[in-house]
Amino acid sequence: MSTVFARSFSYAFFFHIAIAVLFFVSLADSLNNIPSAANTTTEIRNNKDIVNAVAISENELSQEIRAQQAADAARKAQAAKEANQLAAAKAQALAQIQQAKQQQAALAAQQQADAKKAAAQLAALQAQQKQAAQQLANTQAQAAAAKKAADAQQAAAAKKAADAQQAAAAKKAADAKRLAAQQQAGSANSNLETQNEISRYVGLITQAIQVQWTQLPGVEQQKLVTTMIIRLAPDGTVLQVQNVGSSGNPALDRLALTAVYKASPLPVPADPKLFANFRELKVKFSDN
Amino acid sequence: MKKILFSLLFFFSIQAMAALDIEITRGVVRMIPIAVASFDVNNPNNPNDMSRIIANDLNHSGQFKVMAASQLPQQPHDPDVVSSDLWKSLGLDNLVIGKAVPTGAGQLQVNTTLLDLFHNNQSTPTVLTQQSYTIPSNESRALAHHISDLVYEKLTGEKGVFSTRLAYIRVTPIPNSRHKYYSLMVSDVDGYNAKPLLTSTQPIMSPSWSPDGKSIAYVSFETKLAQIFVSDVATGKRRLISSFPGINGAPAFSPDGRYLAAALSLGKTNPNIYLISLSGGQLTQLTNDSSINTEPAWSADGRSLLFTSDRGGSPQIYSVNIGTQQTQRMTYVGTYNASASYLPGSNTKFSLLTRNNRGFNVAIYDLQSGTMQILTQGSYIESPSPAPNGRMIVYSTQVGGRRMLGMVSSNGQVNIHLPGTVGEDQAPAWSPGPV
Numbered sequence: 001m002s003t004v005f006a007r008s009f010s011y012a013f014f015f016h017i018a019i020a021v022l023f024f025v026s027l028a029d030s031l032n033n034i035p036s037a038a039n040t041t042t043e044i045r046n047n048k049d050i051v052n053a054v055a056i057s058e059n060e061l062s063q064e065i066r067a068q069q070a071a072d073a074a075r076k077a078q079a080a081k082e083a084n085q086l087a088a089a090k091a092q093a094l095a096q097i098q099q100a101k102q103q104q105a106a107l108a109a110q111q112q113a114d115a116k117k118a119a120a121q122l123a124a125l126q127a128q129q130k131q132a133a134q135q136l137a138n139t140q141a142q143a144a145a146a147k148k149a150a151d152a153q154q155a156a157a158a159k160k161a162a163d164a165q166q167a168a169a170a171k172k173a174a175d176a177k178r179l180a181a182q183q184q185a186g187s188a189n190s191n192l193e194t195q196n197e198i199s200r201y202v203g204l205i206t207q208a209i210q211v212q213w214t215q216l217p218g219v220e221q222q223k224l225v226t227t228m229i230i231r232l233a234p235d236g237t238v239l240q241v242q243n244v245g246s247s248g249n250p251a252l253d254r255l256a257l258t259a260v261y262k263a264s265p266l267p268v269p270a271d272p273k274l275f276a277n278f279r280e281l282k283v284k285f286s287d288n
Numbered sequence: 289m290k291k292i293l294f295s296l297l298f299f300f301s302i303q304a305m306a307a308l309d310i311e312i313t314r315g316v317v318r319m320i321p322i323a324v325a326s327f328d329v330n331n332p333n334n335p336n337d338m339s340r341i342i343a344n345d346l347n348h349s350g351q352f353k354v355m356a357a358s359q360l361p362q363q364p365h366d367p368d369v370v371s372s373d374l375w376k377s378l379g380l381d382n383l384v385i386g387k388a389v390p391t392g393a394g395q396l397q398v399n400t401t402l403l404d405l406f407h408n409n410q411s412t413p414t415v416l417t418q419q420s421y422t423i424p425s426n427e428s429r430a431l432a433h434h435i436s437d438l439v440y441e442k443l444t445g446e447k448g449v450f451s452t453r454l455a456y457i458r459v460t461p462i463p464n465s466r467h468k469y470y471s472l473m474v475s476d477v478d479g480y481n482a483k484p485l486l487t488s489t490q491p492i493m494s495p496s497w498s499p500d501g502k503s504i505a506y507v508s509f510e511t512k513l514a515q516i517f518v519s520d521v522a523t524g525k526r527r528l529i530s531s532f533p534g535i536n537g538a539p540a541f542s543p544d545g546r547y548l549a550a551a552l553s554l555g556k557t558n559p560n561i562y563l564i565s566l567s568g569g570q571l572t573q574l575t576n577d578s579s580i581n582t583e584p585a586w587s588a589d590g591r592s593l594l595f596t597s598d599r600g601g602s603p604q605i606y607s608v609n610i611g612t613q614q615t616q617r618m619t620y621v622g623t624y625n626a627s628a629s630y631l632p633g634s635n636t637k638f639s640l641l642t643r644n645n646r647g648f649n650v651a652i653y654d655l656q657s658g659t660m661q662i663l664t665q666g667s668y669i670e671s672p673s674p675a676p677n678g679r680m681i682v683y684s685t686q687v688g689g690r691r692m693l694g695m696v697s698s699n700g701q702v703n704i705h706l707p708g709t710v711g712e713d714q715a716p717a718w719s720p721g722p723v
Contacts, residue, residue: 198308206310213315214381216351216444217699229307238409251445254404254416258381259315261406280307287314 197269198277204267209283213259224249226256226285234275236265247285256285319353319701320443321379322346326363327386327398338388338398341432342439344478345450348704349440349679350697355380372405372413381406383413384439388428396425400435402442416442429480437722449675452477452721454682455495455504456693458484460711472506473713474521477675479693479706485519486526495717498541504717505529505539505548516550518566529566535559538583542590549574549584549593561595561608574608575615581606585629585638594618594628594638605640605653619653621660627671628653631678631698639672639681639698650683650696663700670714674698676721684714 227245230238241260246253260283268278324343326332334340339357346352355378364370365387375383386400398421407414417438423431433450440448458471470492475482486492490509497504498518505518516530516539530536534553541548546566551559560581563572575581579599586593592609599606605619605628619625624643631637631652642651642660647667651660668686675681678698685694687705691712696703706713 202308202310206312209310209312210314211316213312214320215315215317217317217319217697217701249445251441251443254407254443255315255320256312258404258406259312261409262381264409277308281310282307283310283312285312285315 194274197271197274201267201269201274201278205263205278205281208263208266209259212262213285214255215287216255224252224285224287226253228256228260228283230260230281230283232266232268232278232281234268234272236268236278238264238266244282245284256283259285319351320381321353321355322382322384322439322443323355323360323375323378323380324357324384325360325365325386326357327365327388327400329365329387329389332357332363336428338386338428338432338435339384341429341478342384342436345433345436345448346439348478348695348697348702349448350699350702351440351444351679367401367403367413367415367418370403370413372411375413376405382416382439382443384435386435390425391422394425396423396428396431397421398423398428398431402439429476433476433478446679447677447722449677449680449718449721450477452676453501453719454479454693454716455485455497455719456684456713456716457492457495458482458708458711458713459691462489469711472504472519474504477718479708482708485521485524494538494715496540497717497719499543499545499720501720503541505541507537507539516548516564518548529569530564540584540586540593543586543588544590549586551582551584551595561593563610572610574610574613583627587630587635588633589635594630596626596628605638618655619660620658621653624648625653629672629674631674632676633678637678639674641669641672641683650681652698661700663696663698664694664703666694669694671716673716673718675718680718682716682718684716 224247225245226243226247229242229244231240233239238261241257243253243257247256266278269275324339324346326334327338328334331337337357343354343357347354359378361374361378364385367385370383370385381404383403383405384400385403386398389397391397399419401418402416403413404416405413407416419435419438421431430451436450437448440446440450454473454475454477456473456475458469458473460469460471462469467489470488470490471484472486472492472495473482474485485504486506486508488508488510490512492509493507495504495506502522503518503520505516507514508517509515513531514534514536515528516536517526517528518539519526529539529548530550530552532552533555534557535551537551537559539548539550542563548564548566550562550564552562552571553559556578558578558580560576561574561584563574564570565572574584574593575595575597577599579597580603581595581597581599583596584593585595587607591611592607594605594607596603597606598604600617602623603626604617605625606615606617608615618628618638619640622642622644624641626641628638628640631639636655637652638655639650639652641648642653642662643649644662646665648669649662649664649666650669650672651662653660663681664683664685666685668691670684672681672683680695680697682693682695684691685705686692687707691714692708693706693713693716694703695706
C-alpha cells in the first residue's frame with residue numbers, strides 16, 4: 001500500500017517540477033524583451049533633430065525594423081525554442097503521464113490481481129466459513145436435540161416440582177385454612193403446636209396398637225406387611241377397617257386387624273379441629 | 289359456582305390423601321386368648337365333652353391360652369346368642385362354640401363355629417368358620433381333634449397336628465412276677481385311644497414311623513436277640529427286616545420309604561450306621577470306625593443323616609452324607625448331645641437331648657447360629673421326637689419315680705405331661721402328619 005502511495009507522490013512531484021519548468025521558461029522570455037524596449041526609448045530621445053531625425057529616422061527605422069525583425073526572429077526562434085522546449089516538456093510530461101498511466105494500469109492490474117486473489121481467498125474463506133457454519137449448524141442441531149431432550153427432562157422435573165409445590169401449596173393452604181379455622185374458633189394453637197400435637201397422638205396410637213398386636217411364639221413372620229386404612233369416630237372408636245395390603249397370610253392379617261379393634265377407642269385429640277387429622281389413618285404392620 | 293365446587297372437590301381430595309401414617313414394627317409375643325364352650329347340650333360338665341378335647345389340644349400347642357371351662361360365664365351353643373362384649377370383657381380374642389346332638393342309631397350331629405370377637409366394632413361376633421358333621425358317636429374324639437386342627441390353622445395360619453398319633457413303648461409289671469410286659473402302643477396325640485400294636489415279655493425299643501404313617505419299625509428282643517421289624521399299624525402284620533449278629537438298633541425310615549437307616553454291629557462290639565434296602569435287604573455302610581454310632585435321623589431331602597457318636601470322647605451329633613459318606617460334627621456345645629431329629633421343614637434346626645446342670649433335657653440346636661435352646665427343666669428326659677409341624681416335641685420323662693410322656697412347645701412356652709393310665713411310657717415317636 002505504501003509503495004502505491006510513494007509512487008503517486010513521486011508522479012505528483014514530477015508534475016509540479018514540469019509545471020515549474022514551464023513557468024520558468026515563460027518568465028525568462030519576458031525578461032529578454034525588456035532590454036529591447038529600453039533600447040527603443042533611447043532611440044526616440046535621440047531624435048531631437050527631426051530632419052535628421054527623419055532621414056536618419058528612415059535609416060533608423062530600417063535599422064529599427066531590421067532590429068525589430070531580428071528581434072522578432074530571435075523572439076520567434078526563442079518562441080520556437082520555447083515551443084520545442086515546451087513540447088519536449090509536454091512530451092516528457094506526457095511520457096511521464098503515460099508512464100504513470102502504465103504504472104497505474106500495472107498497479108490497477110496488480111490491484112485487480114490482488115483483488116482477484118483476495119476474492120479467491122475470500123471465496124476460500126467464505127467456503128471455509130460456510131463449512132464451519134455447516135458444522136456449527138450440525139453441532140447446533142445435535143445440541144438442539146440434546147437440549148430438547150434435556151428440556152423435556154427438565155420440563156418433567158419442573159412439572160414434578162411444580163406438582164409437588166402445588167401439592168405442598170395445597171397442603172399449606174389446607175393447613176392455613178385449618179389454622180385459620182382454629183384461630184377463628186379461638187384456639188391459640190400455632191401451626192407448630194398443631195404439628196407437635198399430631199405427632200404426640202401418632203405416638204400414642206402407635207403404642208396403643210403395638211401392645212395389642214399378638215405375635216405368635218415361634219411363628220415366622222419375616223417380611224410380614226399388612227396395611228390397613230382405619231376410620232375413627234371423634235371419640236377414637238374404630239369405625240371401619242379396610243385391608244389395603246395383605247401379608248399373604250390371612251391368619252396374620254387377622255391378628256393385625258384384632259390389634260386395631262382391641263386398641264379401640266384409640267387416643268385422639270379432643271379438639272375437633274385437630275381430630276380432623278385423625279379421622280382416617282393408614283396403619284402399616286411390618287415385622288423387622 | 290363451578291369454581292367453588294371444584295375448590296371444594298380439591299380440598300376434599302387433599303383431605304383424603306392426608307391420611308396419617310402409623311407404622312407398627314413390633315408386637316407382643318404371646319398366645320391367643322381363646323375359650324371353648326361346651327358342646328354337650330344336656331351336661332356342660334361332661335368330662336368327655338368335645339370342648340374339653342379341643343381346649344386341651346389348643347392349650348398343648350403353645351399358641352393358645354385357653355380359658356378353663358369352669359370360668360366361662362355362659363355355655364352358648366348358637367352363634368346368634370353370643371354377645372361379643374361379654375367375652376371381650378374376659379380378655380378373649382376368639383371363642384369356639386358347638387353343639388353335639390345324638391340322633392338315632394348311635395349317630396352324633398355336630399355343629400361348630402369359630403367366632404372372632406375383634407373383627408368389627410359391633411357386639412355381634414364375626415364367624416370365621418362354621419362346620420356341620422354327622423358321625424358315629426364313638427368318633428367324637430377324632431372329630432374334636434379335627435376341629436382343633438381347623439381352629440389352629442384358621443388362627444395361626446399353620447397346619448395343626450391334633451389328628452396325628454404317637455407310637456411309644458409302655459412297660460407294665462406282670463402281677464406276682466419279676467417280669468414285665470413291653471407293648472408297642474399307638475395313641476392319639478393327647479395320649480387317649482392308646483392301643484397296643486404288639487406286646488412282649490422281652491424289651492421292645494425305638495419305634496419309628498414310615499413316612500406314610502402306615503407302618504412302624506422297631507427293635508424287639510423277643511428272641512432275646514435284637515431284631516428289627518416293621519409292623520403294619522392297621523393290621524398288625526409284621527415283617528422281620530434285620531437280624532444280623534450283635535446289635536440291630538435305632539431304625540429310621542428314609543423320606544421315600546425305601547430304606548431303613550439303622551445301627552448295626554455285624555458281630556463287632558460297636559455299631560455303625562447302615563442303610564438297609566427294604567426291597568432287597570442289601571446293606572450300605574455309612575460309618576466305619578470303632579466308636580458307638582447310632583440313632584440315625586434323615587434330612588428332609590434324604591441325602592444325609594444326623595447320628596450320635598462318641599468318637600470324639602463324648603456323645604455328640606454328627607452328620608453323614610449318604611453320597612460321599614463324609615461325616616461332619618454338628619454340635620460343639622455341651623458334653624452330652626444325642627437323639628437328634630431335624631425339625632420338619634428345616635434343615636438348620638434339630639431337636640436333641642442334651643445334658644445341662646439339671647440333667648438330660650430337650651433342646652433345639654440351631655446350626656446357623658450355633659446356639660442351643662433348652663426347652664425343658666427336667667432331669668431324666670429321653671427320646672425327643674418333633675411333631676410334623678415342628679411346633680411341639682414329645683419326649684419321655686420321669687415324674688415321681690414313674691416314666692411318662694411329656695410334650696413341650698418348640699418355643700418352650702408350654703410343657704405338659706401325659707400321665708397315661710398304667711405302667712411306664714417311653715421312647716415316643718410322633719407320626720407324620722398333614723404338613
